[in-house]
Amino acid sequence: MKNAKYDLVVFGATSFVGQILTKYLSEYFSQQGEKLNWAIAGRSKNKLEEVKNSLGSLGKNLPILIADAGNDADLKALCANTRVVVSTVGPYALYGEPLIKACVENGTDYCDLTGETQWIKKMIETYEPQAQQSGARIVHCCGFDSVPSDMGVYYLQQQALKQFGAPATQVKMRVKTLKGGASGGTVASLINVIQEAAADPVLRKQFINPYSICPQDHMFTQKQDFIKTAKLDSDFNAWIAPFVMAAVNERVVHRSNALSGNAYGSNFSYNEAILTGSGIQGRLKAVGIVAGLGAFMLGAVNKPISQLMERHLLPKPGEGPTPEQQLSGRFDLRFFGKTNAGQSLRIKVTGDRDPGYGSTGKMLGQAAISLALDYVKDGEKVGLGGGFWTPATMFDERFIQRLTNHAGLVFEEI
Known part of the structure; x- marks a missing residue:
């Protein structure tokens, strides 16, 4: 994925959390030194245009990608063109598997905010060996849960x-x-x-x-x-x-x-x-x-x-x-x-x-940014290999620092 067109794609940008996440990322990248080539994706061009326009000048150059959660060809093309996908399309048990499959097949890193453990178990059992082989790092539960x-x-x-x-x-x-x-x-x-x-x-x-x-x-x-x-x-x-x-x-x-x-x-x-x-x-x-x-x-x-x-x-x-x-x-x-x-x-x-929303949008955003920036060197993945990870195993003190500096969280001993 070294030559992927995008560093990060927000899939489901028109959903309730997707809009919060998109606004957060557009403001973050306009204010911070960190830069990523990113885009928003979903199935409705009109709704994506509405999200983009709601950002004002911050959304002026934001690319839009059309992809349906149930269309394997769309998702394959999406994952082939990005290093990290962050998904807000739920319920994941109903709509989430095709994107996991596409990420695993393409070696694309992925994070989401699911709390559906029955679906997580199914995804691990179905795709973990292939993720380990392709190098896709899958991190569920990157919102308030968990x-x-x-x-x-x-x-x-x-x-x-x-x-x-x-x-x-x-x-x-x-x-x-x-x-x-x-x-x-x-x-x-x-x-x-x-x-x-x-x-x-x-x-x-x-x-x-x-x-x-x-x-x-x-x-x-x-x-x-x-x-x-x-x-x-x-x-x-x-x-x-x-x-x-x-x-x-x-x-x-x-x-x-x-x-x-x-x-x-x-x-x-x-x-x-x-x-x-x-x-x-x-x-x-x-x-x-x-x-x-x-x-x-x-x-x-x-x-x-x-x-x-x-x-x-x-x-x-x-x-x-x-x-x-x-x-x-x-x-x-x-x-x-x-x-x-x-x-x-x-x-x-x-x-x-x-x-669940204001704070989750920031946590999920920093998880995606961390995947795209902190565990990559000279365009190659470093640290953990492919597989299904939790926040506390994929990430480390750098993530806590991100949450503290940019997501409004505080970790302290009493």
Whole structure:
């Protein structure tokens, strides 16, 4: 891919997140010293023109490429002409595989913001040997799920090694603050996952396996503590409730441990939950979250009810938080880690935008830029070879620096 026409292509630039990402990249490249030859792609020329025009002078020279997510010839031509593709076209389980196939066949690097672990597992099983051969580096989960969790644990482990000379084999992540909204695309992906699991007992078994996307020879047997109900957490002196993204983030973190040679320990345990406060008020809030999640799951499983929810209660595809809501959003995640010897430390990871969109657009953008710039030398790929990587295994401290300098995230020990 040394002679590819483009360094980076945003595929799905007309989607809700795609528009946020495109705006972020156009502003970033106009203000920073880093430069890439990049383009936007999608199936509708008219809609792409609208996105380009919305950028004003920043979009004046931005190339447009026409490619349909379901057209193999389009995708093959796209991947043959770029070094990195960043995709926002979801639900990925419905629309994502042809692009993965094209990237793998062409040796093109790829990142996305999927949280659909059943699809990730299928892609790994289907394409990893070919990706290893072609040199295509595939990095899923480069948005709010699972960059703050995966890179947060990575950062915590780096601090543990510096201070204690040993990894933290027990780690918890607790959501202290989460202010933001959902888009129609995210809701559609979530409902699709729930309905797939309801119809497939094999898939349901996957969803209760914390190691479902780890390599088959991972050898992990540590029992994991799933947070399924309201409970008191003594390490945080507060009540906790289930966190809807835990099912994705926990599996990504375990895959990171496996791919890094059990760097967090072969007896590593990890779970995520939401902090709801102390006392009776904290308990009632936790119970309320459990009830709300249960009602949503039941509604999503029932197709007539889910259709009513999508029609009248939930955002439509292409809809999501307003620019003002994205700016006013934020998140604050707290991590607690403990070594086998009982030494402990705490860190926090914060973000300055709506987590799922304003912040995700910046995280995804920096992941794509990092793939295109940080792991290439004289036009040739350096570092890890082809395969399916997680954020914490593909990237390193340079990515944390990018997130800190250009994406509004802060990683710090408490």
